[in-house]
Amino acid sequence: MSCYFGVDVGSATTSAVIIGKDGNILDSILFDTYPNHDITVEKIKGFLNDSDYKADYGVSTGYGRKNISIVKKQVSEILCQARGIYLLFPETRVVIDIGGQDNKVIRIDSNGKVLDFVMNDKCAAGTGRFIEMAGRILKLDISNFGAVGLSSGKKYKLNSSCAVFAETEIISLISKKVPIVDIVHGINVSLAEKVYSLLRRIDHKGAYCLCGGMANNDDFVRCLENLIGEEILRPKFPQLTGALGAALIAKSEARQLATVRSQCS
């Protein structure tokens, strides 16, 4: 059976996906990116070796993509996210990817082709790192930010989405004995507004799809939906879509290569 793999080495997490001929996910792995990329590579190699599905043609993406020597090609996460999301939700026209160190908004056409993209890659404002920082101060696991934020009854928001100023603001709110649920909701609102400001920089018409770890934060998604005024699509495994896109590119590259070889032989 022909299998292909995709690896997404992000600043916060690394994921790898093995897909079959039809594009179905056969196997996957998700773990925190190691500070040493060699360890990350070893872990991916281990995953590929241990998997029941043997994939020999792969593509890497993400900020650490150039360190992955076991792949045939490296592609930016813009293209990979677009491919992955388009496979899952072909009606998507705007992909919102909230990564560990940047946010991206990608506009795609009815064929899944990337038309345009905008990125916030200058600072940690509104990124996954921002939530991580807030979680550290609040002693709260980031996987609980959605449920905790949803239980807040107040319309509260942080004044700043800058990671440095927001940290000061959170500490001052804690000292004022503002309930943690309200602070968490405020953080989610502030993040949603930051992402929305990025969305406004692009012509956004059509269905929205959110990927990256923040897609698991229900409160954040609700805040963003309120701002957009539309429902946002969410994949079941939002942190795997980049790797899925990479695997899909690997599949089409491998097929092209096979066609060329058969023509030459």
Place this chain on the structure above:
Amino acid sequence: MQLLDHNAPKIGYFCGYMPIELILTAGLSPSRILGGPVKASYNNTYLPQNFCSFSRNCFSLMISGMYDFLDGVIFTNADQAMERLYDCWRKKMKTQFVYMLDVPKNRNNTAINYYRNRLEVLSQVLCRKFSGESPDLMKLRQCIRYMNEVRKEIKALYITKPQQLSFSQIHNTIKNLLEGPFKIPILNMEITSRINCNNISNNDKRIIVIGSMLENSELLQYIEERISVVKEDLCTGWRFCEIEVDLDISDPYLAVARAYLLRTPCPRMHCFSERSNYIEALIDRLFIDGIIYFASQFRVPDSYEAVMIREEICRKRGIKFLLIEREHGKAPSAAELNRVDAFLETL
């Protein structure tokens, strides 16, 4: 012809509208200030964070003593940031000659005549300050002829660009020439032989690269290794060699003023329609798929022009556009390279 003494005083300048010919006429060695890597940043004490990144970078280098070798500095009123840098330089540095050249922002006859007069005054001030004499018009003509030759030779490199020669290599050559020490003569063959071949992409997509000054060619090289760059239009590249001073004009100051002011306007000039006509003509002639625009972060003329090109030209014509707002003096970041990769993939 001996234009320069080995120990000629060194004059720094910031802008492509500052005629090198005048500095050479005064027997001085021109050195364009393009910024560069800084060890420690002193910016925030003096200049706000959202201030032109080029000016902030130059300021840091100035305070750290990188420009102590200069005997004089000539500023131009490119934007407000440059005027503030001029204030800082006068206040903080002991450079014996600090001058602000007022360059008009339009290109009509009044502006040309005004600029001509400003150039004559500058020439007199420079000569009197450093040699105690009046400007020698014969020498000015010699310097004009010489600079015309230098630019012509580099222009020939662009026009007859051999396959293995990249824009980043030509750009690097111009940058080294501008930053000095000023070497004479520079021959076409010499330039070509000093340039080593590097990878140029065979990608069939075509782009042009536009922008102001680049203090290093790394990013340009990165792009050229991935896609076919069919035209480079940078202040420290093609726009430098575009100038040709008409030696038939009897008044050399007027000839210089005309040549510098009437060339393709750069973002500092208030003539977007002429600039956009020029860019549209490039698009028509070169059949390009995309434009990459380099701008120094928070540099007002660049930021305005980038938005105008994106909205008025690229969006209407369906041409892809990428704005790279760089922090001046820093090596390309992973995020910038990622953005370039993603843009090239979308073409």
